[in-house]
Amino acid sequence: MTKARDIASATTPNANAALLATFPHRNLIINGAMQVAQRGTSGTSTADIYTVDRFALGHGSPVNAMTFEQSTDTPDNFKNSLKITAGTGASASTTGYAILRQAIEGQNIAHLGFGTSAAKAITLSFHVKSSLTGTFGISIRNQAGNRAYAGTYVINSANTWEYKTVAIPADTSGTWPTDTGIGFHLFWDLGAGSNYDIAAGSWTSGSNMFGVESTVKLTETTNATFFITGIQLELGSTATPFEHRSFGDELLRCQRYYCRSYNIGTDTGTNTLDGAITTRQGGTPSTNNVAFNVDFPVTMRSAPTMTLYAKDGTSGQVSDFGNSYSGDGTDRAVNAVNAIGMRGFGGGNFSGVSENDIVIFHYEASSEL
Amino acid sequence: MIITSAKYTKAHDSEGSLTGDNLGIVIVLNGVTSHVPLDPANTHYAEIMRQVNAGTLTIQEAD
Numbered sequence: 001m002t003k004a005r006d007i008a009s010a011t012t013p014n015a016n017a018a019l020l021a022t023f024p025h026r027n028l029i030i031n032g033a034m035q036v037a038q039r040g041t042s043g044t045s046t047a048d049i050y051t052v053d054r055f056a057l058g059h060g061s062p063v064n065a066m067t068f069e070q071s072t073d074t075p076d077n078f079k080n081s082l083k084i085t086a087g088t089g090a091s092a093s094t095t096g097y098a099i100l101r102q103a104i105e106g107q108n109i110a111h112l113g114f115g116t117s118a119a120k121a122i123t124l125s126f127h128v129k130s131s132l133t134g135t136f137g138i139s140i141r142n143q144a145g146n147r148a149y150a151g152t153y154v155i156n157s158a159n160t161w162e163y164k165t166v167a168i169p170a171d172t173s174g175t176w177p178t179d180t181g182i183g184f185h186l187f188w189d190l191g192a193g194s195n196y197d198i199a200a201g202s203w204t205s206g207s208n209m210f211g212v213e214s215t216v217k218l219t220e221t222t223n224a225t226f227f228i229t230g231i232q233l234e235l236g237s238t239a240t241p242f243e244h245r246s247f248g249d250e251l252l253r254c255q256r257y258y259c260r261s262y263n264i265g266t267d268t269g270t271n272t273l274d275g276a277i278t279t280r281q282g283g284t285p286s287t288n289n290v291a292f293n294v295d296f297p298v299t300m301r302s303a304p305t306m307t308l309y310a311k312d313g314t315s316g317q318v319s320d321f322g323n324s325y326s327g328d329g330t331d332r333a334v335n336a337v338n339a340i341g342m343r344g345f346g347g348g349n350f351s352g353v354s355e356n357d358i359v360i361f362h363y364e365a366s367s368e369l
Numbered sequence: 370m371i372i373t374s375a376k377y378t379k380a381h382d383s384e385g386s387l388t389g390d391n392l393g394i395v396i397v398l399n400g401v402t403s404h405v406p407l408d409p410a411n412t413h414y415a416e417i418m419r420q421v422n423a424g425t426l427t428i429q430e431a432d
Contacts, residue, residue, distance in 0.1 A: 046399070047370070047371075048370070180410050181410065287381050287382070288381060289381055301410070302408050302410035302411045302412075303406035303408040303410070303411055304406070304411065305403050305404065305405050305406070305411060305412075305413045305414075306403060306404045306406075307401060307402070307403040307404070308404075315401045315402055315403075316401070316402025316403075334395075334402070334404070335378065335381075335395075336378035336379070336380070336381075336392055336393070336395070336404070337378075337392075337393065337404040338380060338392060340393060340404065340406040340408075341406075349378075349380075349381050366412075366413075367410075367411060367412070368412055369412060
C-alpha cells in the first residue's frame, strides 16, 4: 500500500504517528539539530545575539552575560547541541531577562490557522540536559507581543540528556501574521524577570510576555549549564521523531535569513581570500564607483543588511590591491552598497580606488527576523 | 539594538556627485559599519525607523 493510501485510510490526522513520522517538512524549526553555525561556534550573549543559525540568545541587566557554544555533547543520533553557560548568578528581578529564541517566519505558519476558528494545536519536542533540575518554561508569542502561551517541562536528573514534549493548544484569537515578518517567537525562559512572566497552561493577552512563572531561572546560578538539541515544532498534538535533514538542506534554509562569503568554519573577519568577491574599478576613477554583481545562495527573506569586510577582516572596508594580488592591499571605506535585493547586490562606492584597481572584499548579508 | 550613527547613502554619477534618491542607510551597529536597504521588511530598517519615530535617532543626509 502506498503512503498516500495509508494516510487516506487514517481516521484522524495523527491516527498513525509512525507513518506521519516518515513525512518530510514537518518541523517548523530551522536548524533544530544545531548543525549550522555560520557566524561561529562560540560567543558571549548580548541583548540579542545569534548563536548557531536561527537561534538568538539575549540577556538584560541585572542578569549577567552567558556564554554559548556549538557543542558535540549530544544525545544518541545527534552530532551537535547548543550549550549555554550562565555567568555570575543573579536574579532577573523585574526587568532583567535571559532567553533563547527562534522567530518563525509568518509564511511558514499560515497552515496552523492561528487567530481563526480553524486553528490547529502544535507540539514542541526537544532533547535537553542541564546542571539544574526542576520545572523549566517555554513560551510562544505573536509578533505584536500581545498574545502568548507558556508551557513547562521537568528536568528530572542533573547532567543527563532527557527528551521533552510540550503540547500547545490552538489559539483562535489574536493576530498572527502570515507574511515575511515574524509569525511567532518561540522562547526558552532561562531567566526572565517577573514583568515578563505569565502563568503556564493557557493563552494569555497582555504585553512583553516571554517568561514563565514559578520555573527554574538558569541564570540565577553561577556557571549553570543548559544543553539543547533536536528541537521540533509540528502540527498536531503528538510529537513525532525528530526530522533529521541533511547539512546542505539545513544550510540553505538558514541562508534565507543569513549568508556570507566566508567558507563554513572560517570566522567572519578572518584574513583570507578564500571565497572573497573580486572585481575591478573600470570607470572614471574620481567617482569611486565599482561595478560588480553578487548572487546570494538562496532568495533571502527581505533585502538584507550588508556588511563588507576587507581581506584583513576590517569591517566597513574593502581591499584595494592596485594591479597585483600581493599582501593585504589598502583598506578603502565603503561609502555605499548598491542595488541590495533579496537575490543579491550589485555595485558599490569605495573611497580612493583608482582606475583598473583590483578590489576584493567579503560580505555578510542578514535578513534575520 | 545599539545604533550609534545613521546616514543616508546615494548613488554617484559619472562626475562623482551624489545623484537620485536615497539608496539606503549606512549605520554603525554595535561598532560595525553596515548598509541597510530601505525595505520595511528588513529588521534593521524597521528598528531604525522605530528609533527615529521615538526621537532617539536621527538619520543624517548623504554627503
